Amino acid sequence: MNELDLAWEDEQRPRHRRRAASGPARKRKKGRGGKTFLAFFISLLVVGGLAFGAYIGIDKVKDMFSAPDYNGGGTGEVTVEVIQGQLAADIGNTLVQKDVVKSAKAFVEAAKSDERSRKLQAGFYNLRKQMKASAALSLMLDPRSRAVNKVTLPEGLTWQDTFTKLSQVTKIPYADFENAAKDPKALGVGEVWYTRQDNKPRDPGIEGFLFPATYDLPPNVDATAILKIIVARFNQEIDKIGFIDTVQSALHISPYEALVASSIAQVEGLDKDQPGIVRVLYNRVYSNKFPCNCLQVDSTVNYFLRITNKGAKPSTELLNSEIHNKNNPYNTHDFPGMPRGPISNPGTSALTAATNPPKSDYYYFLAIDTQGNTAYAKTYPEFQNLWTQAQKNGVK
Incomplete structure (x- = not known):
């Protein structure tokens, strides 16, 4: 921004004056007036062009330092799935594909600035199209947005x-x-x-x-x-x-x-x-x-x-x-x-x-107590002894 401002100032600063040409004063005045108007007109075009270029340039500089993002809470409804193990960038790409957010980078930045994003869970979410990234993240963190039948x-x-x-x-x-x-x-x-x-x-x-x-x-x-x-x-x-x-x-x-x-x-x-x-x-x-x-x-x-x-x-x-x-x-x-x-x-x-x-060499097993622990036996007589013990422990 400062460099662009300086460029605008350079265009408006008076240039070094050339020495007056010889000849009658009347002609010099007429010629000088025509050239001054032409120079002024060209200056307007140049300054206007630079101003427009600066406006476009500012937008591009902004894009370099801040991710493209929608404004507002969005419209309509769209369902988005977050898969187990996805990173913020992966989720952001999914949201871009569904036209929920304008850029994955905007969503990543929103996630970085919100500690709650670490609690984001896998599943399906009811969101809206063209949402501000921070608004999309906030909605995903709201349990009411879960479009899910958990069983x-x-x-x-x-x-x-x-x-x-x-x-x-x-x-x-x-x-x-x-x-x-x-x-x-x-x-x-x-x-x-x-x-x-x-x-x-x-x-x-x-x-x-x-x-x-x-x-x-x-x-x-x-x-x-x-x-x-x-x-x-x-x-x-x-x-x-x-x-x-x-x-x-x-x-x-x-x-x-x-x-x-x-x-x-x-x-x-x-x-x-x-x-x-x-x-x-x-x-x-x-x-x-x-x-x-x-x-x-x-x-x-x-x-x-x-x-x-x-x-x-x-x-x-x-x-x-x-x-x-x-x-x-x-x-x-x-x-x-x-x-x-x-x-x-x-x-x-x-x-x-x-x-x-x-x-x-076990051929028998049975629950030996009411907690469900299992005991084993090799022969039927051993099994009968365990069964007697299990009954004493309340097993039916």
């Missing part, structure tokens, strides 16, 4: 429980989720999950693939889109822990059978006990040292009662007809091997347990 799916839910919870949060009919789940492959369940090493029939449903987590669901999506998000998260977690390669190469079983084992461990014990439980399951099914290679777990009986709307029961209350129901495809007391499918949707702990359970 938490705990470990161990069945597909029915999951659909009920999703329907309650999103207001999408339960039946829509049922219909969307009829084709798991279309939702992202890979071909590798459709083969069993034991050649037993496989459950065709979505059970086991609805990964338990907290989801920020986008606005205006249908049941199919939501289930695709959840299955994608399952696939992400499976890849992260190397589930498929590990169970195939180290355990020599199909990923689907390992998924079934993890789903049982999920409902049978605490996170810390799940690896030991999986080992018992594998010992019973694959070692050929346990009667009929049957799992003989009551959780599969209760699963069938749940999905047939009869309700689960404590083991001591299960009827003999329920335990040995030959029409129950999840009957593990009379049929060998893993049941036809998962009995819950396991979380990371149970999935990891199924990939690398500790080696042991």
